[in-house]
Amino acid sequence: MATAGRHPAAEGARLGRGAIPLVAVAHGSRDPRAAATVEALLERVRQARPWLPVRSAFLDHGPPTLAQALHGLREAVVLPLLLTEAYHSRVDLPAALAEARARDARLRVRYGTTLGPHPLLLDALERRMAEAGVAPGARDTAVVLVSAGSSDARANAVVADLARSWGERAGWWAVAPAYASAAGPTPAEAVAALRAAGAPRVAVAPYLLAPGFFADKVRQSSGADVVADVLGPAPELVEVLLERYELALAAETVMASA
Structure with a gap:
């Protein structure tokens, strides 16, 4: 498994040469607890990597939208805060991403994979079971x-x-x-x-x-x-999210506006 923080681009960012922002996209909910949980998770990511700019976005039920989160950026890593590959990650999020890129010809995006499946999610599940x-x-x-x-x-x-x-x-x-x-x-x-x-x-x-x-x-x-409780801002999810970020950085494919 990749170790978060050791990718050359990430290491360069740690040394002050700038980091490609991470934009984490959740499904969204009418329940305010959901957005609060997403923010708690991303705050733990910020604490783990203080040099990494981290933004949140939601596909539905409230701002910021993906387009709003990407506004003003030249480059970003977009990661779906979803536990499985399904309609939202295969259709909704790419459509929102295409719309955002169509509005800004300068934007270059690396699109990462969903949080799951991943072995660390089993650790997170066991953590919540133990807490219960x-x-x-x-x-x-x-x-x-x-x-x-x-x-x-x-x-x-x-x-x-x-x-x-x-x-x-x-x-x-x-x-x-x-x-x-x-x-x-x-x-x-x-x-x-x-x-x-x-x-x-x-x-x-x-x-x-x-x-x-x-x-x-x-x-x-x-x-x-x-x-048991939901996964929430479990430390294992922080590690998975940072690993997904680094894998997206290492990928050669960059989505650029036409």
Whole structure:
């Protein structure tokens, strides 16, 4: 895994020669807790790399838009604050990026990959489980890994693969995927199935970046014994975000306006 901060461009920035700004784009939510969580995550990125200019943007439900966040920049690394590759990362964000670039012929953009999948996200999930009182790999505990869900079957398959990997690595009684929308099983269905299979205790691990509608829905209706917190500004996400930034810097492809 790349070590954050050691890319030549990043090192040069640390020495005062300027850094290409990082613009992190989240989905956005009507719930103000979501934007606050994004800002808390990015503040930890700023603390880890004080020389790196960091801006936030949202695809929906409030400013700044991506175009607003990119305004005045000549060059930027745009990173999606999304946990899986799905419609937002494949369609919405590139469309917003194309619109922003069309407005400014000088703008050069490197477009990075989503936060997930990444092994460190399992560490972050285990951190949240431990904070909820569930020791990582507790053999008397079955886990339901809950994502927001997507109409894109590929994104849901990534979550299923992550659940399988987590079960193989950690030693839980079982790990099952579930989806808060657009696909099945629902969290309540997955919890009920694990209980029917004999699980002594069932915990829910939200594979969600921030609090909001889906997180509240899962907490209120899953029927689990324990529901952990969302990933939020976990230090593992800071490390993943910085790694994605460096990988984008190292890529040769730069999106430039026509």
